[in-house]
Amino acid sequence: MAAADSSLSDNPRTFSRRPSAQASRQAKATKRKHQASSEAPPAKRRNETSFLPAKKTSVKETQRAFKGNTQKTFTPKKQSVGPSDRNQEERPCIKTSSLFKNNPDIPELHRPVVKQVQEKVFTSAAFHELGLHPHLISTINTVLKMSSMTSVQKQSIPVLLEGRDALVRSQTGSGKTLAYCIPVVQSLQAMKSKIQRSDGPYALVLVPTRELALQSFDTVQKLLKPFTWIVPGVLMGGEKRKSEKARLRKGINILISTPGRLVDHIKSTKNIHFSRLRWLVFDEADRILDLGFERDITVILNAVNAECQKRQNVLLSATLTEGVTRLADISLHDPVSISVLDKSHDQLNPKDKAVREVCPPPAGDELDNFAIPESLEQHVTVVPSKLRLVCLAAFILQKCKFEKDQKMVVFFSSCELVEFHYSLFLQTLLSSSGAPASGQLPSASTRLKFLRLHGNMEQEERTAVFQEFSHSRRGVLLCTDVAARGLDLPQVTWIVQYNAPSSPAEYIHRIGRTARIGCHGSSLLILAPSEAEYVNSLASHKIKSHAVGPQEIRERATVLQTVFEDYVHSSERRVSWAKKALQSFIQAYATYPRELKHIFHVRSLHLGHVAKSFGLRDAPRNLSALTRKKRKAHLKRPDLHKKTQSKHSLTEILRSEYSSGIEPGVAKVKKQNAPGEPGSRPLWPSLQPTPCFGHGKTLKWRKTQKALQQDSKTSQKV
């Protein structure tokens, strides 16, 4: 696949250059850096510099720069004066980065032929065919406004009503929540001895994030409208523990919780008991394991198994990975495996449609092939590091400012990166917020609205943002993977992945925030030239994507970049803020799993170019040295390891989004030695096979434990 923006690597004719002594020193330094990098640019001509010499940017020039097809929308606002304008007045010269020189070639991408796995979303079957309580049917029809079942609902609900355990896999946005909520409500309302609030939980639903807990609670609450004696409740980090305890004391019959918070209550609340539990549901089951919740799941399963032996267990996800089959192994009894794959798209098996089979669940290759909604159009673009920031900004402006009713979610790899880009865009792209560089930018935006969501935010704000974005018709949500799973954000039109996800499964879930339940949606993955091979990695999981190139006008890109750089360089504080964000990017980059390291390796990054995507004019000198120094210190003094990691540990950055929220700040995530290291505790320490696992599960369990430890070891090393 030839990336359509490959022209960006050509030399621009826009600016004349007179290399200064400093510039040629920079050029030499840049050349040395390039030689050491796999993003190495072609050899430079002597009179070309990687940074333009000081250059005055007049309003006229700016206007000229914005000319072109989009001129009408990019008319600069002359009068507005922000810090950056003042900056320009104070400093007669403005450095403008050369964005189009010395970029690596955009590689020709192979486009493997991918026969994407497909699922049919809807069926013609109606809910009233299921023999549900008439009030439940009318609630589904009138409150939820649904009449026909989706494929996964048609297959799962009867199985669960029969009393079977189930492992359910169907594509994102296909209605899995109702696939388990309807049978739970139907079975609980039909119990002969009427449920009392004080009985405590009859159903326990575990979900990986707080927002998903709220969302599932909302759905259950709606279904329970006619059955007022059944009380639902939600427990999640970040909420007041005392009020949760009080609610638990009064009684919650359908309990929805994140694992961490539930464990807190199991350990500290006397009033939580599971003797009447009939249902245990793991939604986003693979993610629950991924997040390093093993220990929490162990505590929960122990607590539940100690009090209740007979119950129905359900595991659901759009991406059944091996981790899920292992969890299935220990938590499900004789389950039915439900998969909605439409195998008519699979040449090997043309007639075999939806699969309903008794365990073992799908294995091997089948686990790796994820279904993607048919109405989801995927794009990928390869952009040199220097152009990343302007490319993203231009794309956001193009879609969300100049087109109607666009709602976009942009994924980043860490909380720090979200914060950085959120503040930068607020300060530079929204002139209404007193943007410093508004003299160079389009006039006040009425359509553009930025929101951000990540795990280092206060819960109250998180909930408010989630609600606001859910209910708004437009806007841009910058977020981490905290928003990747399960969230049903209506009318999202675009998903942008600014940093590639660490697994194909996460790719599926991220893009799955759009094109839900048959709606149309698009996604864009932005890759650096050195990351181009990632497309093949996705293709091996039957994920296909089309090349796209934002047809950027170079001058416009350069002006936009100048705006960012001016803003960042207008004070020391901002420079160090940008450096921290860059450092966070590099830290997150180092956490790609081993199998993707050949694509995403820190060594493949050209630091100077990447720095540009943080509005920095140059690579911070001490950045790599600092990282090296730290690493050496850790090797010499293991005691330093804990101390220095406590704040910035990569594991922490990733896990902080999902912690229970009881302990304050990020430090609440306890550092764990890798298994096998001195002082490490084994994973899953307390779970003993209980009688409920009878049927020869003990041996299997030991194997599982070993396998999980192996996996965890691998992931912590990465």
Ligand SMILES: Nc1ncnc2c1ncn2[C@@H]1O[C@H](COP(=O)(O)OP(=O)(O)OP(=O)(O)O)[C@@H](O)[C@H]1O
């Ligand atoms: N039978 C139905 N008819 C119409 N809309 C439905 C039906 N079932 C579910 N929906 C709607 O489809 C959307 C997606 O459902 P849901 O969130 O349960 O999907 P999911 O499969 O759990 O997705 P993910 O894998 O991303 O968690 C929701 O807005 C839900 O209200």
